[in-house]
Amino acid sequence: YVTVRVVDARGRLSRADGNQPVRFTLSGPGSIAGVDNGDPTNHEPFVGPTPSAAQHRVFHGLAMVILRAPRSGGAMTLRAEAEGLAGATVTVRAKQ
Numbered sequence: 001y002v003t004v005r006v007v008d009a010r011g012r013l014s015r016a017d018g019n020q021p022v023r024f025t026l027s028g029p030g031s032i033a034g035v036d037n038g039d040p041t042n043h044e045p046f047v048g049p050t051p052s053a054a055q056h057r058v059f060h061g062l063a064m065v066i067l068r069a070p071r072s073g074g075a076m077t078l079r080a081e082a083e084g085l086a087g088a089t090v091t092v093r094a095k096q
Contacts, residue, residue, distance in 0.1 A: 002090060004080055006061040015060045022082045024065055026052045029074040030094065033066040058082075069094030 004022065008014045026032050031051035037059035048054025056063055067076055073096035081087040 002065045002067060002078055002092070004058060004063040004065060006058055006082075006085065013061045019057055019059065020082050020084070021055050021057050022063060022080050024048070024054045024056070025079045025081075026067065026076055027079075028076040029070040029072065030076040031068045032078075033068040035063060035065050037063040067092060072096055 006014045006020075024032060024035060032048055032054045034046040035048070035054045035056040036046055037057060039057075039059035042057060042059065044056050054065070065078060065080075067078065069076065069092075073094045075091055075093045077089055077091045079087060079089045
């Protein structure tokens with residue numbers, strides 16, 4: 001599980017800017033199993049158009065991406081990008 005946080009320049013959760021769509025892409029082995037934001041009124045799909053891409057709105061600056069690791073293990077790099085915000089990446093290493 002990867003928690004996504006929209007933060008300001010000081011690293012504080014930015015609820016004011018926190019409802020825009022974020023694009024997620026995954027490189028390496030594995031796939032994006034699902035995305036969500038905790039908003040009970042949001043009806044966006046939990047899965048993206050491909051196993052390595054998804055888009056979902058954040059809710060009050062927060063979202064979650066669930067990664068599915070391959071049985072063989074390996075390093076997966078998740079990238080998050082949104083209009084008007086700096087992108088971010090995280091690498092998750094799954095063991096066999």
